[in-house]
Amino acid sequence: xxxxxxxxxxxxxxxxxxxxxxxxxxxxxxxxxxxxxxxxxxxxxxxxxxxxxxxxxxxxxxxxxxxxxxxxxxxxxxxxxxxxxxxxxxxxxxxxxxxxxxxxxxxxxxxxxxxxxxxxxxxxxxxxxxxxxxxxxxxxxxxxxxxxxxxxxxxxxxxxxxxxxxxxxxxxxxxxxxxxxxxxxxxxxxxxxxxxxxxxxxxxxxxxxxxxxxxxxxxxxxxxxxxxxxxxxxxxxxxxxxxxxxxxxxxxxxxxxxxxxxxxxxxxxxxxxxxxxxxxxxxxxxxxxxxxxxxxxxxxxxxxxxxxxxxx
Amino acid sequence: xxxxxxxxxxxxxxxxxxxxxxxxxxxxxxxxxxxxxxxxxxxxxxxxxxxxxxxxxxxxxxxxxxxxxxxxxxxxxxxxxxxxxxxxxxxxxxxxxxxxxxxxxxxxxxxxxxxxxxxxxxxxxxxxxxxxxxxxxxxxxxxxxxxxxxxxxxxxxxxxxxxxxxxxxxxxxxxxxxxxxxxxxxxxxxxxxxxxxxxxxxxxxxxxxxxxxxxxxxxxxxxxxxxxxxxxxxxxxxxxxxxxxxxxxxxxxxxxxxxxxxxxxxxxxxxxxxxxxxxxxxxxxxxxxxxxxxxxxxxxxxxxxxxxxxxxxxxxxxxxxxxxxxxxxxxxxxxxxxxxxxxxxxxxxxxxxxxxxxxxxxxxxxxxxxxxxxxxxxxxxxxxxxxxxxxxxxxxxxxxxxxxxxxxxxxxxxxxxxxxxxxxxxxxxxxxxxxxxxxxxxxxxxxxxxxxxxxxxxxxxxxxxxxxxxxxxxxxxxxxxxxxxxxxxxxxxxxxxxxxxxxxxxxxxxxxxxxxxxxxxxxxxxxxxxxxxxxxxxxxxxxxxxxxxxxxxxxxxx
Numbered sequence: 007x008x009x010x011x012x013x014x015x016x017x018x019x020x021x022x023x024x025x026x027x028x029x030x031x032x033x034x035x036x037x038x039x040x041x042x043x044x045x046x047x048x049x050x051x052x053x054x055x056x057x058x059x060x061x062x063x064x065x066x067x068x069x070x071x072x073x074x075x076x077x078x079x080x081x082x083x084x085x086x087x088x089x090x091x092x093x094x095x096x097x098x099x100x101x102x103x104x105x106x107x108x109x110x111x112x113x114x115x116x117x118x119x120x121x122x123x124x125x126x127x128x129x130x131x132x133x134x135x136x137x138x139x140x141x142x143x144x145x146x147x148x149x150x151x152x153x154x155x156x157x158x159x160x161x162x163x164x165x166x167x168x169x170x171x172x173x174x175x176x177x178x179x180x181x182x183x184x185x186x187x188x189x190x191x192x193x194x195x196x197x198x199x200x201x202x203x204x205x206x207x208x209x210x211x212x213x214x215x216x217x218x219x220x221x222x223x224x225x226x227x228x229x230x231x232x233x234x235x236x237x238x239x240x241x242x243x244x245x246x247x248x249x250x251x252x253x254x255x256x257x258x259x260x261x262x263x264x265x266x267x268x269x270x271x272x273x274x275x276x277x278x279x280x281x282x283x284x285x286x287x288x289x290x291x292x293x294x295x296x297x298x299x300x301x302x303x304x305x306x307x308x309x310x311x312x313x314x315x316x317x318x
Numbered sequence: 319x320x321x322x323x324x325x326x327x328x329x330x331x332x333x334x335x336x337x338x339x340x341x342x343x344x345x346x347x348x349x350x351x352x353x354x355x356x357x358x359x360x361x362x363x364x365x366x367x368x369x370x371x372x373x374x375x376x377x378x379x380x381x382x383x384x385x386x387x388x389x390x391x392x393x394x395x396x397x398x399x400x401x402x403x404x405x406x407x408x409x410x411x412x413x414x415x416x417x418x419x420x421x422x423x424x425x426x427x428x429x430x431x432x433x434x435x436x437x438x439x440x441x442x443x444x445x446x447x448x449x450x451x452x453x454x455x456x457x458x459x460x461x462x463x464x465x466x467x468x469x470x471x472x473x474x475x476x477x478x479x480x481x482x483x484x485x486x487x488x489x490x491x492x493x494x495x496x497x498x499x500x501x502x503x504x505x506x507x508x509x510x511x512x513x514x515x516x517x518x519x520x521x522x523x524x525x526x527x528x529x530x531x532x533x534x535x536x537x538x539x540x541x542x543x544x545x546x547x548x549x550x551x552x553x554x555x556x557x558x559x560x561x562x563x564x565x566x567x568x569x570x571x572x573x574x575x576x577x578x579x580x581x582x583x584x585x586x587x588x589x590x591x592x593x594x595x596x597x598x599x600x601x602x603x604x605x606x607x608x609x610x611x612x613x614x615x616x617x618x619x620x621x622x623x624x625x626x627x628x629x630x631x632x633x634x635x636x637x638x639x640x641x642x643x644x645x646x647x648x649x650x651x652x653x654x655x656x657x658x659x660x661x662x663x664x665x666x667x668x669x670x671x672x673x674x675x676x677x678x679x680x681x682x683x684x685x686x687x688x689x690x691x692x693x694x695x696x697x698x699x700x701x702x703x704x705x706x707x708x709x710x711x712x713x714x715x716x717x718x719x720x721x722x723x724x725x726x727x728x729x730x731x732x733x734x735x736x737x738x739x740x741x742x743x744x745x746x747x748x749x750x751x752x753x754x755x756x757x758x759x760x761x762x763x764x765x766x767x768x769x770x771x772x773x774x775x776x777x778x779x780x781x782x783x784x785x786x787x788x789x790x791x792x793x794x795x796x797x798x799x800x801x802x803x804x805x806x807x808x809x810x811x812x813x814x815x816x817x818x819x820x821x822x823x824x825x826x827x828x829x830x831x832x833x834x835x836x837x838x839x840x841x842x843x844x845x846x847x848x849x850x851x852x853x854x855x856x857x858x859x860x861x862x863x864x865x866x867x868x869x870x871x872x873x874x875x876x
Contacts (some may be wrong), residue, residue: 044763044766044767045699045766045767046766046767046768052695055695056695056696056698056699059693059695059696060690060696060699060766063686063689063690063693063696064690067686067687067689067690070682070686071682071683071686074653074657074678074682075679075682077657077660077661078657078660078675078678078679081596081660081661081662081663081665082665082667082675085596085660085661085662085663085664085665086664086665086666086667087597087664087665087666091664092597092666092821093597093664094597094598094664094852094853095596095597095598095662095663095664095852095853096598096662096853097598097599097851097852097853097854098598098599098601098658098662099599099601099602099603100601100602100603100604100605100655100658101601101602101658104602104654104658105602105605105651108650108651108654109647109650109651112646112647112650113644113647115646116643116644116646116647116689117640117643119643119689119693120636120639120640120643120693123636123639123693123694123695124636124639126695127632127636127694127695200463201462201463201464201467202461202463202464202562204627204702204770206702206768206770208699208767208768209768211695211698211699212698212699213627213698213699213701213702214627214629215627215628215629217556217562217563217628217629218463218556218557218562219556219557219561219562220556220629222629235768235777237768237770238770239627239701239702239703239770240461240627240702241387241456241457241459241461241464241772242464243387243455243456243464243467244383244384244387244455245383246387246772246773246774247378247383247770247772247773247774247775247776248383248775250777283383287382292382294382294384294385294452295382295384295385295388295451295452295453295455295476296384296450296451296452296469296470297383297384297469298467298469316777318767318768
């Protein structure tokens with residue numbers, strides 16, 4: 007009698023649990039798909055790698071979070087003490103088998119994620135070794151490029167308080183707006199003239215600190231035409247938030263034409279919102295806390311347009 | 319041993335003025351720490367309101383950009399060094415001696431000195447608002463070279479005062495840590511072996527060991543920063559041959575473990591409170607206790623995950639990704655143990671229990687975003703964005719501060735002798751939980767979209783989530799009102815508390831409320847079983863019935 011009723015309860019419990027796990031799996035799968043929509047447009051070869059990893063982790067995370075919250079909701083609904091019942095529950099001190107299980111499962115899970123990440127990174131060499139080279143030393147390009155992917159274009163990036171300057175040594179062009187050719191590998195040499203800055207283009211999913219006293223090489227390949235934002239991602243002082251630039255990814259032909267046109271353009275002051283705001287600040291009589299004065303805007307062939315709409 | 323003299327006849331209550339002087343009673347120092355911490359919590363919170371006020375619109379229009387940078391820097395610094403560390407040291411002072419049956423801390427004078435350093439460095443930090451040029455503005459990380467630019471050029475400047483305050487805070491914390499570790503190791507009640515110690519003491523021991531290992535690195539790094547700022551050295555100045563990235567290693571070598579210094583005692587609080595309000599023993603006591611020390615070991619070798627985009631070799635990125643992810647394992651052991659404790663219990667949804675449940679919910683969420691942040695390519699995209707800000711506010715506010723509120727409501731009757739009001743407490747809990755999630759959840763989509771942290775203005779596409787975050791922040795600001803009302807009114811005129819109003823098991827609940835100055839004095843009971851014996855019917859100490867009968871008699875005649 008007792009055993010049969012136990013068995014029937016267990017069957018119901020197992021069925022209910024299986025059903026709920028099924029619901030959670032479906033929900034997690036759906037959230038994993040949704041995760042792609044929370045990210046900006048993907049515009050470099052690195053972006054799909056990041057997006058897929060994030061999607062996978064969102065799905066796993068949804069399952070874990072859903073399972074934990076399900077237990078919490080269950081006990082809050084069904085394991086509440088009756089009013090005025092202050093007695094103790096049936097004591098359970100622990101269970102070694104359970105402890106082993108819930109140590110092993112997270113261990114295997116996170117190690118699998120780590121393994122998958124490392125393998126994915128190796129497949130895609132661009133997200134990668136950023137060699138530090140002292141300014142005075144000869145440039146050493148650490149390998150990692152197959153012959154067909156040798157970067158065709160080199161761009162020097164100079165970060166300052168608070169402006170970005172992009173130099174194209176081969177074409178003898180400088181700009182405060184970054185122009186890149188789609189599907190064309192590019193190597194940036196990142197240098198800073200004052201403090202730490204962060205070279206961050208969200209649509210490319212790439213970020214690298216720019217460190218004064220070092221030249222850091224960063225490789226990437228844009229994959230989608232459009233206009234994106236470059237944002238300073240390492241706090242650099244008063245106008246940190248204003249230290250942004252537009253990134254224009256265009257067809258190879260357009261890019262070549264742009265370089266040619268720009269080389270002929272006369273030098274003029276580049277964009278620097280900080281310089282404009284600093285002038286207003288100096289003119290106004292209200293007092294505020296101290297700031298480092300901005301560096302003068304760089305002299306460039308192409309200042310670019312600050313109000314251009316961007317895709318991400 | 320005899321218990322004939324325990325509990326002693328109640329003495330007339332000592333005057334309230336001792337709270338304002340150099341007192342060596344750990345229970346007074348504990349309350350001094352907590353009240354001081356909440357004073358600074360209000361200042362730090364006010365700064366947060368200004369930050370969210372500025373960020374409710376895309377343009378930089380509420381305060382000047384330099385002022386914004388100073389305010390967010392001071393918000394972080396105050397909340398960490400003047401709120402969360404002092405409030406946890408306050409809880410340590412109240413709970414460690416009473417939980418292990420010690421009359422006081424091992425070094426009571428050192429304890430008082432450690433506390434009095436807090437208002438001193440607090441005053442140093444506050445003074446930086448009034449020096450020429452304003453306070454430090456380089457963020458609570460204070461990365462050089464920005465932090466050593468010194469735009470006003472004065473010898474006395476906000477950044478210099480900031481470094482001095484942080485170094486003094488380190489000295490205070492090292493003094494506290496020595497005291498807590500010694501007290502736990504040397505002053506436990508007879509019979510309280512290390513495996514009969516309450517989990518709160520395990521986690522406090524683990525956290526304070528981290529302080530002793532990590533703080534010297536931060537303090538040394540800070541002294542070199544001060545020398546670079548004020549005396550022209552170039553430890554971190556690239557133009558003098560220094561390396562700005564070196565500072566980041568010193569800083570994170572301590573400041574990542576510091577997160578565990580904060581969260582470990584909160585794990586301890588969860589481990590104490592879930593059994594009480596589920597009326598069940600803690601599930602897998604020994605695993606929960608030992609997991610604390612596995613977290614200490616791993617917590618010391620993960621710091622480089624804060625520096626993935628700083629320029630770190632790929633093999634180091636991968637190594638520190640693996641160590642960081644491994645932390646999920648001991649943490650998971652704890653989370654599952656709490657769920658095991660709740661499962662099949664008789665839950666009482668009191669204010670402390672609700673805060674613990676809310677804190678656990680937030681913590682699990684933060685753990686999942688934490689694993690995402692450990693994954694190198696994902697971290698490269700979201701590091702230094704609002705995703706990180708959302709993640710750590712879920713840890714610090716969503717989990718740690720909610721756990722601290724749970725502890726305050728739970729042990730308030732023990733140390734004040736008064737009961738807090740349940741209605742106000744539940745209102746406080748609801749506002750905190752809703753406010754925190756409204757405030758910090760929108761930060762995750764913002765970070766994924768690419769909004770950097772520490773910005774005083776942003777592109778218009780980020781406006782929607784920022785408005786919601788700001789409304790959540792204002793709700794959090796309001797949530798503190800019922801808390802303050804509750805604390806002040808119940809301390810003054812709340813109903814008298816019995817020695818054990820929650821029917822909890824633990825040495826502190828065998829003391830009168832509030833406990834006498836030397837706790838058990840000479841008559842420390844002998845511990846005969848493991849903690850959390852709910853439902854087992856086994857007494858915790860010898861002659862437990864006698865002790866409880868005397869306490870009840872005393873309460874009846876009072």
